[in-house]
Amino acid sequence: MTPVTDEPLRIAMLAPVTWPLPPEGYGPWEKCVWTLTEELVARGHKVTLFAAAGSRSSAELVSTVPHPFxxxxxAEGQATARLDPASGLLVGPPDLRAWEQLHIxxxxxxxxxxxxxxxxSHLHVHALVFSRLIPCPMVSSLHGAAWVKALHPIFDRYRDQPYVALSEAEKQLKPDLHYVATVHNGVRLEDFPLSTEKEDYLLFAGRMSPEKGPAEAIQIARLAGRPLRLAGMIEPQHEEYFNARVRAHLDDKWVTYLGCLSQRELAEQYRRAAAVLFPIHWCExxxxxxxxAQASGTPIIGTRLGYLPELVRDGETGFLVDTIEQAARAVDRLDEIDPRACRANVEARFSAQTMAEGYEAVFRRLAGRTAEPAPRELAGQPA
Amino acid sequence: MTPVTDEPLRIAMLAPVTWPLPPEGYGPWEKCVWTLTEELVARGHKVTLFAAAGSRSSAELVSTVPHPFxxxxxAEGQATARLDPASGLLVGPPDLRAWEQLHIxxxxxxxxxxxxxxxxSHLHVHALVFSRLIPCPMVSSLHGAAWVKALHPIFDRYRDQPYVALSEAEKQLKPDLHYVATVHNGVRLEDFPLSTEKEDYLLFAGRMSPEKGPAEAIQIARLAGRPLRLAGMIEPQHEEYFNARVRAHLDDKWVTYLGCLSQRELAEQYRRAAAVLFPIHWCExxxxxxxxAQASGTPIIGTRLGYLPELVRDGETGFLVDTIEQAARAVDRLDEIDPRACRANVEARFSAQTMAEGYEAVFRRLAGRTAEPAPRELAGQPA
Incomplete structure (x- = not known):
């Protein structure tokens, strides 16, 4: 950790409340917020973290909602709405939308x-609607939210607010926003130690959704003649996809589903995998x-899409491909990759420290500015 | 209309955006906002109405969302979410939650x-979360929202904000809020002219939901030996209820379902009905x-619950009952009711003018006060 050379910053960190901080398993936005907050506190800044109860932090924690969603x-979450004769009230599940608004x-x-x-802010449009009502600047990390086209009209109204993209690629999802920086996610290097000893299997990690490409990972592994392990959560809306395109191929020998792993379990899988397959169909x-995976010294074989060209040095820390066949051929070239080069790549550009330095620079540039309204935006008509 | 004796007030009127203003058929909250706004403008106040495009008003209209929800x-509303290869974006239905936030x-x-x-404000908790961030007071009309127990923790956090209950009964849904007045809804008397000529049928009007009691209305009409007409919308979550408890009894002779009527069509039904049955199970x-119905000179036979004891003068403008049998016996006493007494009741206490006078008094009391934060509420822990 580097001591601050300037005055400490007073930062209000607005976390998502879907998962606790730090998340046990899935929870990529929460992981970013938690890692960044820990690093900022270690650097001497005064961070007040607004998060769900059950979170932990080195920052001052303000618990806003009683449970991560x-x-x-x-019993409470799955209650069916019904008239309660005793109170005369409609009892039912919590109103998570209202709780999130209260949180913000x-x-x-x-x-x-x-x-x-x-x-x-890590809550995109839901926090942006407050941005002109507060006396200090709000900077929003996008986390891919601009992928959802239905949110674009709302982003348009707050186009002039400061945004951080998590990659250069992410800006393409909504190019006309006011980007003040690109700050990659950055891992705590100690959580993902380098290993130079690899096994034979390929690994797919991520949500089991079509745009992440677990079905394509199976095709690649088949063509390459390697065993494949899949890890990641199945969301309710993707169960049908999973059953048809993934579960149908599971045989516990060539294709194995490990479930949704904890960070520690997943780190172990990264460490031993010959490569991580990342055949995405969207702008990750x-x-x-x-x-x-790269921190663990493991090469990536992934689509030339999203942030992958920013992460993977082609032929040096993995392979960027355009087709399933190219991906399968890349598997045969894995011995060209030095695990130490993968690790060095992350140490230089994707560590918790580089992430904190990136945000620190943004905060310093914005600090002291007031959130000026753009008068033309105040007439009330959507753009 | 009464000219203002004091300075005109500058009122920001925050409407719901579910239906256009005025609503064609269903839309009770919108009807309240539209009627009140028209009356306030006629009284000389400067009202700026924030509402969905497609609304009309005598006030200055700021259209915030492109369509009432x-x-x-x-085609747009029912689109299925899918990855659009051309843009790389997830296209799908509009995000109404985000639109409503933008509206507010x-x-x-x-x-x-x-x-x-x-x-x-007519948007209860969703607007209340902004109430401490603006420099003028926000008063919220409840419209029954406190019926939903899941919203109580949010109301608790904004307990000290000023609230208007639509009836004395409504306060029982959440007794500990800071009520500054009770202001009944009030109709434009010209839209519901008095008729002293009644036909034989009974009428049920309202959403086809269990707490409104359309099934009980059928039982009452059966016991009383009168034909019954039912009018009102069927919400998707109540289709099963409607099919089992209402549709099964329709015979186009003794029990008839008229569908969801326009205001004009419904006014015609009120005018000619022998009585309106209102066998509610909740705190309406x-x-x-x-x-x-009362404006039209039509008696109410309804449960001694919610606002009914405030509206119905028992034995004079209708009958308050506790059981289906009592309701059926009350049908035999309808000739005791003078339609002119029903009309006079509304003219005195439930007209657009009395409603506007009620709110005007609230606005005058609050005007000029700032929205003071309650420091103990700012610590972040929910109560």
């Missing part, structure tokens, strides 16, 4: 009546999978 | 940078049905 007590408002009220240099802004 | 173009934020930004005496805050 994915950890809400099951709690941060905005603290910012309004406290003294902060900057708000760092900056997944942790590629970075964590 | 229930009128969103069908547009009003809040105008309030912050403009000069308003008061904001009148202030439905338009009872008021409009």
């Amino acid at each position: 994915e950890c809400w007590p099951r 408002a709690t941060c905005m009220e603290a910012v309004r009546f406290g003294t902060f240099d900057v708000v760092h 802004p900056c997944s942790w999978v590629g970075i964590e | 229930e009128c969103w173009p069908r 934020a547009t009003c809040m930004e105008a309030v912050r940078f403009g000069t308003f005496d008061v904001v009148h 805050p202030c439905s338009w049905v009872g008021i409009e």
